[in-house]
Structures are given as C-alpha cells and as structure tokens.
Amino acid sequence: MSIKEKTSKLLENRFGPVFLATLLLCSISLLTRITLLIYSAASFDWSILNLLKVLLIGLFYDLAAASFAIIPLVIYLWLFPAKGYTGKTSRVLLFIYFFVVILTLIFNAVSEWFFWEEFSVRYNFIAVDYLVYTTEVIGNIRQSYPINTILAVLVILTAGVVYLLRNLITVSTYQQARFGKRTKIALILLCLPVFTYFCVSHKWKNNSSNQYVNELSGNGMYEFGYAFWHNQLDYDAFYKTLPIKNAANIIQHLLPADSIARTDISTSRMINNPGAENKMNVVLISVESLSAEFLGTFGNTQHITPQLDSLAKEGLLFNNLYASGTRTVRALKHFRFASRLPPDNRSLNVLIIKTCSP
Numbered sequence: 001m002s003i004k005e006k007t008s009k010l011l012e013n014r015f016g017p018v019f020l021a022t023l024l025l026c027s028i029s030l031l032t033r034i035t036l037l038i039y040s041a042a043s044f045d046w047s048i049l050n051l052l053k054v055l056l057i058g059l060f061y062d063l064a065a066a067s068f069a070i071i072p073l074v075i076y077l078w079l080f081p082a083k084g085y086t087g088k089t090s091r092v093l094l095f096i097y098f099f100v101v102i103l104t105l106i107f108n109a110v111s112e113w114f115f116w117e118e119f120s121v122r123y124n125f126i127a128v129d130y131l132v133y134t135t136e137v138i139g140n141i142r143q144s145y146p147i148n149t150i151l152a153v154l155v156i157l158t159a160g161v162v163y164l165l166r167n168l169i170t171v172s173t174y175q176q177a178r179f180g181k182r183t184k185i186a187l188i189l190l191c192l193p194v195f196t197y198f199c200v201s202h203k204w205k206n207n208s209s210n211q212y213v214n215e216l217s218g219n220g221m222y223e224f225g226y227a228f229w230h231n232q233l234d235y236d237a238f239y240k241t242l243p244i245k246n247a248a249n250i251i252q253h254l255l256p257a258d259s260i261a262r263t264d265i266s267t268s269r270m271i272n273n274p275g276a277e278n279k280m281n282v283v284l285i286s287v288e289s290l291s292a293e294f295l296g297t298f299g300n301t302q303h304i305t306p307q308l309d310s311l312a313k314e315g316l317l318f319n320n321l322y323a324s325g326t327r328t329v330r331a332l333k334h335f336r337f338a339s340r341l342p343p344d345n346r347s348l349n350v351l352i353i354k355t356c357s358p
Contacts, residue, residue: 011306014085015077016172017094018164021101022066029062029219030055032109036116037216043120045210054216061219064200067192068225073097078186082176089169095162098169103158106329110150112220121215123224202226211237265344292319 010019021048035053037044044050076093077085084090115127132138141147162169205217227233242250285308292298295305297312298319 011168012175014172014175014177014182015074015189017077017098018070018073018189020168021098022063022068024098024102025066025069026059026062028105028109029058029221032112033058033216034219035109035113039116040115040120040212040216043210044212044216045208050208050210050213053205053208053213057217061202061205061217061222064196065219065222065225067196069101069221070189071193074186074189078126078182082178086173086176090173094169094173098165099158099162102161103154105346106154106158110154114145115220117334120212121217122220123227125227125231127224128228128231134265220230222281237322281337 010016013019037054044116076097080090112123115121115123117125202218202223206214208217294300294302295312296303296309297305297317
C-alpha cells in the first residue's frame with residue numbers, strides 16, 4: 001500500500017480530521033520555523049547536526065502542541081452520534097472548526113514573526129505578560145501595523161485553504177463507527193496531552209550553545225502554553241549577569257569606603273548629607289517603549305518630541321543609563337529608586353534616556 005493510499009485510509013476514518021488537523025499544525029509550524037531560520041541565518045550556527053536538531057526536535061514539539069490542540073476535536077468525534085455525524089450538520093461543524101483552526105495557525109505564524117523580529121525567541125512569559133496590558137498592547141499594535149488589512153488577508157487566505165481542503169475535511173463523514181470503537185481511539189488520543197504535560201520538558205530543546213538553534217527547535221504555541229502555566233521567565237537568558245562576588249566588588253569599589261557595609265555581598269550604605277535638606281519638586285516622565293532614536297536630541301529629524309528635546313537641552317541629561325531589566329514592570333519598579341538629586345540645587349530638570357540595555 002502506497003503512502004497516498006495509507007493517507008487516504010486515515011482520512012476516511014472517523015478520527016481522520018484529527019490526523020488532518022495535526023498535519024496542518026505541523027506543516028504550518030515547519031514553514032514558520034524555516035522562515036525564522038532564513039531570517040536569522042547570520043546568527044544561526046550552521047551545521048548538518050544543528051539542522052537535524054531544529055527539524056526533528058521541532059517536529060517533536062509540534063506534535064506536543066498538537067496533542068493539546070486536538071482535544072476539543074477528539075471529544076466531538078467521540079461523542080457525536082454516528083447517524084448524525086454523516087449528516088449536513090456535522091459537515092458544517094467540521095468546516096467551522098477547520099476554518100477557526102487554520103485561521104488561528106496562520107495568525108499565530110504571523111504573530112510569531114513579529115515577536116521573533118523583536119525578541120529573537122519563541123513565545124515566552126513576555127508574550128503572556130502582554131495579556132495583562134491588553135488595552136495598551138492592542139492599541140500599540142493597531143498604531144504600528146495595518147491590523148484590519150492583515151486580518152482581512154488572513155481571513156481570505158483561510159477561506160481559500162478550507163475550500164481547497166473541503167473534500168479532505170468531510171471525507172470521514174461518509175463512514176460510521178460504533179461508540180465502543182470510538183471510545184478506545186478517543187481515550188488513547190486523550191492520553192497524549194496528559195503524557196505531554198507530565199513527561200515532556202520544554203528544556204529538552206536547549207542542547208546547543210547557540211540560542212537560535214535552541215529557539216528554532218521549539219514550538220511557539222507550546223512555549224506560550226508552558227509560559228502561561230508556569231508564570232516564569234528564564235532570568236539568565238534575558239538579563240546580563242555577573243557572579244555575585246564580582247558585582248559586589250564593583251559596587252564596593254564605586255561607593256565611598258566610609259558609606260558601605262564591609263561585607264562580601266552587602267550593598268547597604270549610610271548616606272550623610274552635611275547640608276540642609278532641599279525639598280524640591282520632581283516630575284517623573286515615564287513613556288512606554290520610547291527609544292532614544294525617536295528624540296531629536298539623539299539625531300531624529302522628525303521633530304516628534306519637541307518638549308522632551310527642550311528638557312534635554314535645558315536640564316540635566318543622562319545619556320548612558322543602564323536598564324535594570326528588559327521588561328516594563330521590572331524597569332518601572334526600579335526606576336522609582338534610581339535617582340539621587342544633588343543637594344545644592346533648589347530646582348532640577350532631569351531627562352533620563354535609556355540608550356543601553358543589559
């Protein structure tokens with residue numbers, strides 16, 4: 001029996017739509033992976049072994065993601081009555097399901113592209129964290145991209161794919177299967193996500209010294225689900241670090257010897273100001289995602305920040321400030337405690353521009 005005949009037989013089975021949905025997920029994930037690989041070609045560690053890792057380990061995580069994605073379809077194919085399944089209603093439901101699935105997969109592929117373009121990683125807790133700021137994030141996205149046009153194109157593309165696959169989507173509705181047989185197959189398929197959850201680790205892909213090899217070996221949807229469930233971010237992967245003792249030595253060297261506690265890692269210190277306390281008015285301006293490249297002070301010619309440029313010219317400008325982290329929440333948390341105002345000024349204008357990052 002040829003591969004084509006075996007495939008046709010699988011699709012004609014009651015659970016043929018599960019096979020088709022899994023095939024679609026793996027195919028679109030493969031195309032996404034190849035696209036991101038080409039985009040990151042300059043940073044990728046090219047070798048036959050690394051390519052095999054990306055493709056084979058990537059397929060493994062695609063199947064892991066598929067094990068969760070097929071759950072509602074498996075339940076439907078299991079519980080929907082045999083007689084009703086061969087009718088028009090079942091075909092309509094299958095068309096709706098595959099339209100939603102294909103649209104979601106294509107939309108996800110486009111989203112992964114933009115996320116990779118900014119962070120050079122698959123989805124992680126940063127993507128999950130964006131869900132907390134839905135209004136701000138969606139507003140930012142709508143300002144940056146022609147969302148309505150993109151969605152319209154995706155819907156049309158999805159409709160075209162569904163039309164081309166219409167016979168494969170409904171071919172299983174011409175076969176009846178007894179409830180007992182459906183139950184056996186459904187229970188086996190529903191055990192797969194349970195196995196994936198308890199036995200599969202998202203760290204299995206991290207076996208290369210090249211970060212791009214590791215990230216391309218993963219699956220964005222699986223990584224998003226893992227980040228959502230575990231609510232954590234790999235600190236060492238996203239923040240520049242030093243050994244604690246080295247960092248403590250640097251701090252002790254920079255701070256006055258008579259103000260810092262003399263221990264190996266302590267940064268506690270006593271600040272004594274011999275002058276009178278100045279109670280100054282300070283206005284802190286914090287703008288989300290404002291890069292120095294948008295300001296005329298740093299060479300921008302669009303004149304979009306005249307007030308900030310004036311403040312930079314007339315006030316005190318810090319142009320070499322290191323952020324305490326790459327996430328807004330962490331940056332704002334520490335930003336409140338970052339400034340120490342000079343004791344001899346009655347008033348002070350301060351503009352801090354982040355031009356460096358860890």
